[in-house]
Amino acid sequence: MSSARSMVIVCTIGIASSLLFARAHPFGDAGLYAQSHSGSILQHTDIPPDARETLLTKCADCHSTQTRSPLYGRFAPVSWLMERDIVEAREAMNLSRWDSYSAEEQQAFKTKILLETKSHHMPLPQYRVIHWNTRITERDINVLTQWARQSQSISVSQAASVTTEGDAARGKDVFERRCTGCHSLDQNREGPRLNGVFGRVSGSVSDFGYSTVIKQAHITWNETTLEKWLTDPDALVPGNNMEFRVAKPQERKDLVRFLEVSN
Ligand code: HEC
Ligand code: HEC
Numbered sequence: 001m002s003s004a005r006s007m008v009i010v011c012t013i014g015i016a017s018s019l020l021f022a023r024a025h026p027f028g029d030a031g032l033y034a035q036s037h038s039g040s041i042l043q044h045t046d047i048p049p050d051a052r053e054t055l056l057t058k059c060a061d062c063h064s065t066q067t068r069s070p071l072y073g074r075f076a077p078v079s080w081l082m083e084r085d086i087v088e089a090r091e092a093m094n095l096s097r098w099d100s101y102s103a104e105e106q107q108a109f110k111t112k113i114l115l116e117t118k119s120h121h122m123p124l125p126q127y128r129v130i131h132w133n134t135r136i137t138e139r140d141i142n143v144l145t146q147w148a149r150q151s152q153s154i155s156v157s158q159a160a161s162v163t164t165e166g167d168a169a170r171g172k173d174v175f176e177r178r179c180t181g182c183h184s185l186d187q188n189r190e191g192p193r194l195n196g197v198f199g200r201v202s203g204s205v206s207d208f209g210y211s212t213v214i215k216q217a218h219i220t221w222n223e224t225t226l227e228k229w230l231t232d233p234d235a236l237v238p239g240n241n242m243e244f245r246v247a248k249p250q251e252r253k254d255l256v257r258f259l260e261v262s263n
Contacts, residue, residue: 021076027084030067041066041096051147055095055113058123058134062089064096070130085124104177110148111244112181115190117144171258174251182244185262191242197221198260202237211241226256 041064042052061067062085073082093109101109116122117136128135182190192208199222203215217237219225228236230246246252 015075018075022074022079024076025080025083027080028087030083030086030090031065042098045098047098048143048147048150050143054140054143058136058140060095061131062086062123062127063093065090065094066096081126085127108178108181110144114141114144114148114243115181117141166253166255166257168254168257168261171251171254171256172262174246174255175258178244178246178251179255182242194259196263198226198256198263211239213237213239214241221259223256223260226259227252230255 041060042055045052047055055063067086069082073079093112098106113122118141120136122136123131123134179191179194183192183194185193185195187193188205188208192205192210199220202217202219202221203210214237219229219237221229225236229242230252232245233240233242246255
C-alpha cells in the first residue's frame with residue numbers, strides 16, 4: 001500500500017470518528033444541528049437598533065438559541081467545548097427569551113452586560129480568537145451605556161409613589177436581585193461589602209479600592225443619605241464608581257430598611 005493511500009485512509013477514519021463523536025455531548029447538548037435558525041431575536045423589544053446590532057453580532061452566538069455554528073464546530077472535540085460555553089451562556093442570559101424576563105430582570109441584565117463588556121470579559125476570549133471582529137469597541141460601550149441609561153430614566157419617571165414604610169424582607173429580595181451582581185454583605189466584589197454599612201462613614205472599608213471622591217465625601221450612611229445615594233449616586237457624590245440606580249421609591253425604602261436591620 002502506498003503511503004499516500006494510507007494517509008488518505010487514516011484521515012478518513014479520523015474525520016469520520018470526529019463526526020461520530022460530535023454526536024455525543026459530554027458537556028450538554030446545545031441542539032446546534034437540530035434547529036433551523038430562522039426568525040429573528042430581540043426584534044419586538046424596545047432595544048435601540050444599534051444596541052441590538054451589537055448584541056446580535058457579538059453575543060447571540062452563545063447567548064441565544066440562534067447560534068451560527070461554523071463548519072469546524074461539527075467536529076469533536078471542538079464541538080464539545082463550544083457546546084459547553086453555549087449551554088452555560090444560555091443559562092446565564094438567553095437573548096431569545098428577552099421578552100419573558102421581568103422589567104427588573106432586564107434592568108439587572110443591562111447592568112451586567114455593561115460590566116461584562118466594559119471589562120472585556122465578554123465575548124469570551126476563545127470566541128474572539130476565531131471571530132476576530134467581535135472585540136468590544138468604544139462605540140459598542142457607548143451604545144450599550146446609552147441603552148442602559150435611557151431605560152433607567154424612563155422608569156424613574158414612571159416610578160410609583162411610596163405607599164408604605166420600608167419592609168426589610170422585601171428589601172432583602174430586592175438586594176438579591178439587584179445588588180448582588182456587584183455587592184455581597186460579607187465580601188468585597190465589584191463594590192465594597194455592605195455588612196454594617198448603615199451608620200458607617202462612606203468609603204471606609206479599608207481593603208476595598210474606592211474612588212477618591214467617595215473616600216473624601218465623609219458621608220455617614222443613614223436613611224436620608226442612602227435614599228439619595230440609591231436614587232442617583234452621581235448626584236450625591238459626582239464621579240464615584242457605582243453605576244447603578246434604583247428607580248422605584250418603594251424599593252429604595254425597602255432596601256434601606258434591609259441594610260439597617262442586617263447590620
Ligand atoms: C463564546 C460564547 C460567549 C459569547 C460570544 C458571549 N458570552 Fe457571555 N457568557 C458566556 C458564558 C459561558 C457565560 C457563563 C459563565 C461566565 O459567567 O463566565 C456567560 C455569561 C454572561 C453574563 C452573565 C454574567 C453573570 O455574572 O451572571 C453576561 C451578562 C454576559 N455573558 C454578557 C455577554 C455579552 C454582552 C456578550 C456580547 C458582547 C457575550 N456575553 C458574549 C459565553 C459567551
Ligand atoms: C454595577 C455595580 C454595582 C451595583 C449593581 C450596585 N453597586 Fe453599590 N457600589 C458599587 C461600587 C463600585 C461602589 C464603590 C463606589 C466608589 O468607590 O466610588 C459602590 C458603593 C456602594 C455603597 C457605599 C458603600 C461604602 O462603603 O461607602 C453603598 C451603600 C452601595 N453601593 C449600595 C448598593 C445597593 C443597595 C445596591 C443595589 C440596589 C448597589 N449598591 C448596587 C457598585 C455597584
